[in-house]
Amino acid sequence: MKRADAVSGVLLAAIGIYAALEAYTFGLGALSEPGAGFYPFWGAVLIVTCSAGVVVNALVRRPGDAPADEAERLPAANWGKILLCVAALLVYPVVLPWVGFAASTVLLMLALSRLDSSITWRGSLAIATLGALSFWLLFVRILGVQFPPSALGL
Amino acid sequence: MSETFAQLAFGFSVALQPGYLYLALIGVVVGTLVGVLPGLGPVASMALLLPLTYSLGPTGALIMFAGIYYGAMYGGSTTSILLKIPGEAASVMTCIDGHEMARQGRAGPALGISAFGSFIAGTLSIIGLTLIAAPLARFALRFSYPEYVALMTLGLLLVVVLASGSLLKAFAMLGVGLVLSSIGQDVVSGMFRFTYGVPTLMDGFDLGPMIMGLFGVSEVLANIVSPTQRVIVQTRIRDLLPTREDWRRSWAAILRGSGIGFLLGALPGGGAIVSSFASYAVEKRVSKTPEQFGKGAIEGVAGPESANNAASIGSFVPLLTFGIPSNIVMAIVMGALMIHGVTPGPTLITERPDLFWGVIASMYIGNVVLLVLNLPLIGIWIQVLKVPYRVLFPLILVFCAVGSFSMNNNLFDVYMMTVFGVIGFLMKRYGYEPAVLVLAFVIGPILEQSLRQSLLLGDGSFMIFVTRPISLTLMLFAAALIVSSAIPAIGRRRRALVVAAVESSPK
Numbered sequence: 001m002k003r004a005d006a007v008s009g010v011l012l013a014a015i016g017i018y019a020a021l022e023a024y025t026f027g028l029g030a031l032s033e034p035g036a037g038f039y040p041f042w043g044a045v046l047i048v049t050c051s052a053g054v055v056v057n058a059l060v061r062r063p064g065d066a067p068a069d070e071a072e073r074l075p076a077a078n079w080g081k082i083l084l085c086v087a088a089l090l091v092y093p094v095v096l097p098w099v100g101f102a103a104s105t106v107l108l109m110l111a112l113s114r115l116d117s118s119i120t121w122r123g124s125l126a127i128a129t130l131g132a133l134s135f136w137l138l139f140v141r142i143l144g145v146q147f148p149p150s151a152l153g154l
Numbered sequence: 155m156s157e158t159f160a161q162l163a164f165g166f167s168v169a170l171q172p173g174y175l176y177l178a179l180i181g182v183v184v185g186t187l188v189g190v191l192p193g194l195g196p197v198a199s200m201a202l203l204l205p206l207t208y209s210l211g212p213t214g215a216l217i218m219f220a221g222i223y224y225g226a227m228y229g230g231s232t233t234s235i236l237l238k239i240p241g242e243a244a245s246v247m248t249c250i251d252g253h254e255m256a257r258q259g260r261a262g263p264a265l266g267i268s269a270f271g272s273f274i275a276g277t278l279s280i281i282g283l284t285l286i287a288a289p290l291a292r293f294a295l296r297f298s299y300p301e302y303v304a305l306m307t308l309g310l311l312l313v314v315v316l317a318s319g320s321l322l323k324a325f326a327m328l329g330v331g332l333v334l335s336s337i338g339q340d341v342v343s344g345m346f347r348f349t350y351g352v353p354t355l356m357d358g359f360d361l362g363p364m365i366m367g368l369f370g371v372s373e374v375l376a377n378i379v380s381p382t383q384r385v386i387v388q389t390r391i392r393d394l395l396p397t398r399e400d401w402r403r404s405w406a407a408i409l410r411g412s413g414i415g416f417l418l419g420a421l422p423g424g425g426a427i428v429s430s431f432a433s434y435a436v437e438k439r440v441s442k443t444p445e446q447f448g449k450g451a452i453e454g455v456a457g458p459e460s461a462n463n464a465a466s467i468g469s470f471v472p473l474l475t476f477g478i479p480s481n482i483v484m485a486i487v488m489g490a491l492m493i494h495g496v497t498p499g500p501t502l503i504t505e506r507p508d509l510f511w512g513v514i515a516s517m518y519i520g521n522v523v524l525l526v527l528n529l530p531l532i533g534i535w536i537q538v539l540k541v542p543y544r545v546l547f548p549l550i551l552v553f554c555a556v557g558s559f560s561m562n563n564n565l566f567d568v569y570m571m572t573v574f575g576v577i578g579f580l581m582k583r584y585g586y587e588p589a590v591l592v593l594a595f596v597i598g599p600i601l602e603q604s605l606r607q608s609l610l611l612g613d614g615s616f617m618i619f620v621t622r623p624i625s626l627t628l629m630l631f632a633a634a635l636i637v638s639s640a641i642p643a644i645g646r647r648r649r650a651l652v653v654a655a656v657e658s659s660p661k
């Protein structure tokens with residue numbers, strides 16, 4: 001996982017540097033009276049220092065290091081599933097104000113349960129309707145959560 | 155002593171109110187359920203249930219969450235014994251000898267000794283908590299800002315050192331958690347930090363969507379990618395009551411497990427997982443027949459199962475007395491309390507005795523309920539094991555989505571949750587520990603205030619941390635910890651321990 005370490009380390013270091021620069025503008029104050037930026041600044045310094053260490057470790061090859069582990073790679077199909085899953089979750093809050101809680105939740109459950117190829121359409125429909133019904137009971141009826149009304153009047 | 159009894163009696167008067175009794179019951183049932191279901195542990199399920207606690211009030215939320223945590227410790231063993239998959243992480247060690255016992259047709263006694271061991275260890279630990287809580291809270295009152303800084307430094311260091319994987323990555327996650335915790339308005343200067351004019355960021359970053367994403371969604375994503383094969387041992391469960399011989403071999407392991415668990419649970423960075431490993435190692439070492447371990451030794455089930463239960467109770471000690479969460483589960487519990495405006499700490503016992511003693515009393519009740527749930531009703535949980543994951547995962551994800559909306563009636567939180575789900579998935583894949591991040595995030599604001607106040611007190615000199623006896627002691631421990639983890643020999647041993655833990659966990 002050497003390459004992954006290098007990439008993730010650089011990414012983290014970038015975030016850390018950005019946070020440190022931002023925090024610096026808040027004002028570090030003096031040690032006897034630390035300002036608003038004092039704490040986030042030193043937190044960010046910790047991120048940068050450690051992620052730099054991660055990158056260095058990943059780039060320096062030591063004798064006896066195992067060769068980069070390629071078996072850990074995910075098959076593309078699995079990444080596809082993850083992407084679909086995440087996409088469904090991201091679309092949900094977009095659709096919800098339009099079609100309302102019930103319809104959007106059924107759709108989300110339906111989409112997610114289709115990700116497993118061993119579930120039949122009938123099975124998916126059953127999971128989706130029963131699932132949405134129980135969530136409606138729990139959140140709307142028992143907990144009294146107010147969902148945005150459907151803009152389409154559904 | 156008699157005062158403690160009076161207060162405990164008061165606690166029972168709170169815990170026995172129908173509403174709270176009901177919540178304790180829900181807590182232990184949910185706990186057992188998520189303990190039994192592999193791929194859904196106490197952390198993920200508490201993250202999931204965080205939105206529900208909004209309508210409960212602090213005492214109810216605490217009673218329910220406590221029930222989930224120690225309930226999961228009971229449930230986890232069932233899956234370990236019958237499937238050789240840990241139902242939740244702290245039951246990993248039970249897979250080894252527990253499953254071997256099941257294969258030899260002794261699933262009954264294995265399940266039985268797990269339940270009895272858990273009950274005995276749980277009850278002993280609650281007694282320990284009852285006795286130690288008030289004196290410790292009184293001691294904690296002597297802590298001022300510098301002592302808190304020292305205590306939190308030591309705690310965070312322990313969490314980092316004990317985190318799985320690379321130390322550098324764990325320290326980086328610590329930094330990320332601290333920086334994230336500073337988002338929002340600075341209490342001292344009133345300045346807005348990292349808010350970019352986004353109104354929801356003004357009161358700080360929301361814990362709910364973050365942990366639902368990091369522990370709920372990411373867990374599901376990981377399971378979609380690499381589903382675990384499940385084969386239940388085909389055996390009739392009988393003889394749940396361990397024989398006299400089983401008891402003779404187990405009782406000492408249960409007692410030792412209780413002690414190890416309670417102590418390690420109370421220490422920062424410890425908790426149920428570490429203590430079950432420690433207990434297994436101790437049992438193997440003190441055993442006259444260590445060669446039987448791995449071949450169905452009942453001590454190897456009784457010890458770790460007792461230890462993880464004791465640890466789940468023990469970890470409430472630092473939270474209820476010092477207001478410091480010792481592990482990620484306690485960080486979530488603390489988050490749930492702070493949502494309701496209750497900041498745990500040494501004054502909790504005097505300011506909210508109903509909450510303090512109520513939750514302790516509810517633990518006594520919960521443990522009795524769990525014994526019933528896990529012995530006579532064990533058949534139900536074995537049926538639950540047969541629910542396929544493909545039915546569960548859409549339910550879990552939708553629960554996360556709906557739940558994170560319901561916390562603030564804000565659709566933005568659903569995006570946040572999803573984004574943190576992806577981040578959590580990638581973090582775990584590439585060896586960054588999300589638990590360290592969240593723990594630092596929860597402790598962050600208290601640490602910042604304590605640190606700034608200490609520096610004000612000490613007029614900018616760090617000497618203030620070493621001129622006060624309690625703070626000095628804690629700082630010396632922290633320094634020793636840094637030195638010891640930097641020394642290669644000990645570093646190697648730590649790594650060896652982690653490797654051993656990973657290898658012994660069944661795939």
